Amino acid sequence: MKILTVAELQGQKERAGAAALSSRVTVVGSGTTFQVPKGDLLLMSALAQGVDYPHNCRVGTCGTCKTRLLKGRISPLVDFALSPLTNEELENGYILACQSKVRTDLEIDVKLGTGHRDLPVRSVAGHVCAWRRLPGEVVDLRLRLDAPLMFAAGQYGILAPSGSFVQRSYSFYDAPPDPAGSGAQEVGFLVRRLPGGKFSAWVYGADLKGAKLWLQAPMGTMGFDEFDRDGLCVAGGTGLAPILSIVSHRLKQSATARFTIVFGSRSAQDNFADALLANLLERESQRVRLVNILSNEPTGSAWRGRRGLVTDALDAALGVDYANAAAFVCGSLPMVEAVEKKLLQLGVDPDRVHADKFVPAAY
């Protein structure tokens, strides 16, 4: 019998302790297994370990992370009966991975692989290096990161002021970094002030240059389609951020694809797209066009463009080949749902509709 040293005994004890405190998750049929500390959220733990788990909103609204639980026990954070899961899915044992605390070893059935490379979610500190108010009570917030970060077009990160428990999701608006490089050293976000908003009111309130924030990223899976396909991009307010990232990326990936960006804002005064996209529109005038539509512009104003909801801009006169376009939609939940419905009516292939819903945080 081998006599163990004190250090070996200590190591054994620690490993046994860690195993007792964590659960093994097996993704049936994929060859993937990973450990989750007991009580941790299934999705977040998977992402932190670089598991390419389908997800988007992370707050139980989009349904992208739905997973069939075959064996084991979880505690749901929300009532799944009120979630996007259908009655049939609930009866068949489906759960939302982003809202499930792992209690025991699990066997699950979920299709891994989102079209992105595996990009593990990391926590990186950064300092505000640029802060600029735009029309429409939006701030263009740029962070200089302490370590480079990889992300894909259309993804987002969770921002938290240093020393605060408030954390909110914001989409990257830059083109993603070169996958062959080490990552982005600087990242930018568009943050719209919401009345009473814990995070956005703080960002909007005063110039934050020098402030320290934590960024947990990358997350989300929006925006994957054949690069040579023309893009119909529909954005409401700061939904323009991921759209900008996607368009900038796809322009680099294809020499031919053209893009129509339909941007909905309340009034001409609130329109920040003209200023934000000015350089891009000048540089890519043959391939990118911006169509503004205003929902609350005073009658009789000097505005000569389109008026109405963003869905009103989606018609035959827009001159888009709906049957062949790849659609990217981003904004508030009701806006995205209305646009998705309209796009299907116009003949866009449902598999070509890629959407990101900006839903409120649950805490």
Ligand SMILES: Cc1cc2nc3c(=O)[nH]c(=O)nc-3n(C[C@H](O)[C@H](O)[C@H](O)COP(=O)(O)OP(=O)(O)OC[C@H]3O[C@@H](n4cnc5c(N)ncnc54)[C@H](O)[C@@H]3O)c2cc1C
């Ligand atoms: C995947 C994802 C990406 C996002 N990307 C962006 C982005 O790029 N830019 C951006 O400005 N926002 C984005 N959001 C929304 C953002 O995360 C925050 O919810 C928003 O900024 C409000 O945070 P807050 O702390 O200021 O407000 P809170 O204190 O959380 O809420 C204040 C009030 O506003 C309501 N509210 C909160 N969020 C919303 C919302 N999105 N729509 C309608 N009502 C709301 C709340 O119910 C509450 O009544 C994104 C959300 C998700 C899920």
Ligand code: FES
């Ligand atoms: S419901 Fe889980 S990621 Fe959206």
